[in-house]
Amino acid sequence: MKKSILMICSGLLAAAMCAAPVMAEDVTLTALFMKQAGYSEDDVNAMTAAFTESTGIKVEPTFVAYEELSPKILTSAATGGYDVILGDCIWPAQFAKAGLVLDVTDRVEALDLDDIYQGALDATKYEGRYYGMPWLNDVKYMFVNTELLAQAGIEEVPATWDELVADAQAVKEQGICEYPIVGCYAQAECLICDYTCIAGSFGGAFVDENNQPTLNSPENVAALDFMAQNLANGLCNPKSLEMIEDDVLSTFAAGNAVFAINWTYQYAAMNDESQSSVAGQGVITPIPGTDQAASATVNGGMPLMITAGSQHPDEAWEYMLFLASKEMQAKYCANALPIWKSLYTDEDVIATAGEEVVAASQVQFDYIVNRPMVPYYNELSVSMQSEIQKVLLGEKTAQEALDGLQATAEELAGK
Amino acid sequence: MRLRKGEERYAAGLLTPAMLIVFGVIIIPIITTFIYTLVNIDPLSSHQGEFAGLSFYIRTLRSSEFWADLGRTLHFTIASTALETILGLLIAVLLNQKFPGVAILRSIIIIPWAIPTVVNGSLWKLMLNGEYGVINAVLEKLHLISSYQSWLGNPKTAMWCIILADTWKMTPLAVIFFLAALQGIDQSIYEAARVDGAGALKSFFSITFPAVRPTMMVIIVMRTVEKFKAFDIFYLMTRGGPANSTKTLMYDTYLQAFTNLNFSEAATLAYLIALAVALLTLVYIRLMRREENA
Numbered sequence: 001m002k003k004s005i006l007m008i009c010s011g012l013l014a015a016a017m018c019a020a021p022v023m024a025e026d027v028t029l030t031a032l033f034m035k036q037a038g039y040s041e042d043d044v045n046a047m048t049a050a051f052t053e054s055t056g057i058k059v060e061p062t063f064v065a066y067e068e069l070s071p072k073i074l075t076s077a078a079t080g081g082y083d084v085i086l087g088d089c090i091w092p093a094q095f096a097k098a099g100l101v102l103d104v105t106d107r108v109e110a111l112d113l114d115d116i117y118q119g120a121l122d123a124t125k126y127e128g129r130y131y132g133m134p135w136l137n138d139v140k141y142m143f144v145n146t147e148l149l150a151q152a153g154i155e156e157v158p159a160t161w162d163e164l165v166a167d168a169q170a171v172k173e174q175g176i177c178e179y180p181i182v183g184c185y186a187q188a189e190c191l192i193c194d195y196t197c198i199a200g201s202f203g204g205a206f207v208d209e210n211n212q213p214t215l216n217s218p219e220n221v222a223a224l225d226f227m228a229q230n231l232a233n234g235l236c237n238p239k240s241l242e243m244i245e246d247d248v249l250s251t252f253a254a255g256n257a258v259f260a261i262n263w264t265y266q267y268a269a270m271n272d273e274s275q276s277s278v279a280g281q282g283v284i285t286p287i288p289g290t291d292q293a294a295s296a297t298v299n300g301g302m303p304l305m306i307t308a309g310s311q312h313p314d315e316a317w318e319y320m321l322f323l324a325s326k327e328m329q330a331k332y333c334a335n336a337l338p339i340w341k342s343l344y345t346d347e348d349v350i351a352t353a354g355e356e357v358v359a360a361s362q363v364q365f366d367y368i369v370n371r372p373m374v375p376y377y378n379e380l381s382v383s384m385q386s387e388i389q390k391v392l393l394g395e396k397t398a399q400e401a402l403d404g405l406q407a408t409a410e411e412l413a414g415k
Numbered sequence: 416m417r418l419r420k421g422e423e424r425y426a427a428g429l430l431t432p433a434m435l436i437v438f439g440v441i442i443i444p445i446i447t448t449f450i451y452t453l454v455n456i457d458p459l460s461s462h463q464g465e466f467a468g469l470s471f472y473i474r475t476l477r478s479s480e481f482w483a484d485l486g487r488t489l490h491f492t493i494a495s496t497a498l499e500t501i502l503g504l505l506i507a508v509l510l511n512q513k514f515p516g517v518a519i520l521r522s523i524i525i526i527p528w529a530i531p532t533v534v535n536g537s538l539w540k541l542m543l544n545g546e547y548g549v550i551n552a553v554l555e556k557l558h559l560i561s562s563y564q565s566w567l568g569n570p571k572t573a574m575w576c577i578i579l580a581d582t583w584k585m586t587p588l589a590v591i592f593f594l595a596a597l598q599g600i601d602q603s604i605y606e607a608a609r610v611d612g613a614g615a616l617k618s619f620f621s622i623t624f625p626a627v628r629p630t631m632m633v634i635i636v637m638r639t640v641e642k643f644k645a646f647d648i649f650y651l652m653t654r655g656g657p658a659n660s661t662k663t664l665m666y667d668t669y670l671q672a673f674t675n676l677n678f679s680e681a682a683t684l685a686y687l688i689a690l691a692v693a694l695l696t697l698v699y700i701r702l703m704r705r706e707e708n709a
Binding site for chain 2: 067074075094098099186238239240242256378379382389393395415
């Protein structure tokens with residue numbers, strides 16, 4: 001008898017392992033979001049609750065750190081582990097070519113595209129097709145501690161890199177701040193974002209209009225030399241080499257930097273007295289330029305995408321549309337600016353997002369530079385991060401490093 | 416003992432679920448991964464799905480990056496294993512003495528080992544922070560440094576910081592092993608040695624060390640294999656930086672698979688790591704057998 005029961009139990013266990021739990025009657029979507037920058041976890045949960053209330057469709061959101069997004073998507077997209085995923089603007093090309101996300105061109109083209117910022121649209125695009133719904137509309141800005149600048153007798157916020165270096169030198173020489181400039185130069189994607197901004201403002205780009213690599217262009221070399229020079233002469237904080245965006249924010253918020261490049265979220269955080277000792281001292285402005293370009297910033301747009309394995313693409317699209325709707329974007333614009341141009345004249349939006357942020361965005365959005373929208377970008381970025389760090393550490397010249405990266409990019413493009 | 420027919424069926428029925436699990440989560444992935452090393456599995460490549468033979472192995476072994484990664488992996492493995500073993504033995508000898516509070520010390524020594532690696536990595540990253548890290552503050556107060564240093568942003572110090580963090584966490588494991596071995600030594604041997612005029616050092620090298628040698632071999636084997644495969648602490652503390660100075664073979668395997676989508680390169684690296692670990696284990700087993708026969 002005991003034997004029989006044991007046999008039955010082991011048989012049931014084996015059967016349970018093979019069986020798939022597919023008994024849910026109602027549609028329940030699963031969605032993957034990011035835990036940092038942009039909309040907060042509370043914002044997304046509130047938007048999701050509103051969606052469920054209005055449609056009856058249940059959604060189970062999961063929040064992970066930015067670094068966890070890509071591995072989670074890559075290991076689950078094909079089987080529909082998540083129906084909706086938040087992706088970075090550098091991923092649609094890779095995901096589309098690997099067949100991990102759905103082409104939603106027809107659905108996106110049915111929207112009022114003229115009312116959506118080009119940067120947000122570009123963040124979803126690969127070879128003229130759309131692979132997601134624009135959602136997070138972000139770019140990097142220059143944040144300046146004007147009080148420290150004023151202590152050095154400087155009233156104007158710099159508009160060019162030459163002016164910024166002169167101001168930084170004055171601040172340093174007067175002993176107001178040991179390292180006036182701080183950057184997120186850790187071996188991570190944030191380094192490429194900062195380099196994209198600076199290279200763009202020197203007139204450089206990583207690929208040409210045909211997506212062919214142009215990494216060792218004189219403009220890119222000059223921009224990288226400029227970054228290395230600022231580190232070598234002590235204007236830029238040497239600890240930048242271990243910093244990501246949050247470290248830049250905390251350094252600036254502690255009053256240990258005058259100039260910092262960062263995403264929009266720094267504005268709210270640096271003015272929050274509970275986490276900043278410089279609340280009310282900082283301003284948000286467009287990133288400085290050179291003779292080659294008045295300014296440049298990096299596209300940090302993040303679209304919502306439907307995974308190829310999703311069993312509920314229509315409901316997923318409905319959810320994405322809801323999250324990106326004008327109503328939701330206007331309501332939760334304190335941490336992320338809307339994708340819709342028409343919302344930038346809305347008084348409530350201006351009041352919630354901050355007049356200064358909206359004003360800076362209206363200038364900065366005209367100078368958006370995209371990182372290469374090519375399938376091999378992630379692999380190239382990994383190589384770029386280490387090679388650029390070698391230049392910043394003085395182990396290589398900018399020309400040597402970028403010549404090597406050009407060869408790497410050409411090899412990857414021909415893969 | 417020979418089983419009867421009914422008993423055989425009964426045993427097979429009981430073993431089936433376990434066998435299915437072993438087959439499903441170990442055997443099939445091992446075979447699939449090996450196939451990946453022979454066939455181009457890279458969804459971004461125009462050669463996706465083509466048979467590649469041993470070309471991935473040849474290309475990897477010819478790559479200077481592979482050897483640089485291997486060098487860094489060995490640096491981490493050898494340095495941290497050596498430190499853990501030496502410190503583990505010294506602390507165990509100390510905790511094997513009789514003095515007030517030794518029982519409490521023996522209990523709290525386990526705490527670092529009980530801390531999850533995720534917490535340990537984050538903790539050390541915060542303590543080593545170049546802007547506000549407590550280690551900089553202490554060193555500055557002691558006048559050992561003139562200003563805060565970027566320990567994790569400097570290629571010369573980043574790997575040693577990871578070794579320090581890993582050693583702090585894993586030394587207690589070695590302490591426990593050594594302590595168990597030390598407590599098995601008959602105290603009368605030490606007394607006899609003392610009567611014969613042997614000092615503390617002579618007793619350590621003539622009695623203690625030979626007695627704990629088999630345990631030391633076990634610790635070295637276990638820790639070498641574990642450290643060769645270490646990934647989490649690198650991911651948490653430096654992500655291979657700065658300038659690749661902490662990029663190990665395991666971290667590169669992760670990058671190839673989950674950043675570059677080059678599953679064949681990743682599978683090849685994984686097999687080479689497994690091969691290296693198998694070779695190391697074989698060497699150690701031979702050494703242990705020689706110890707036993709000596």
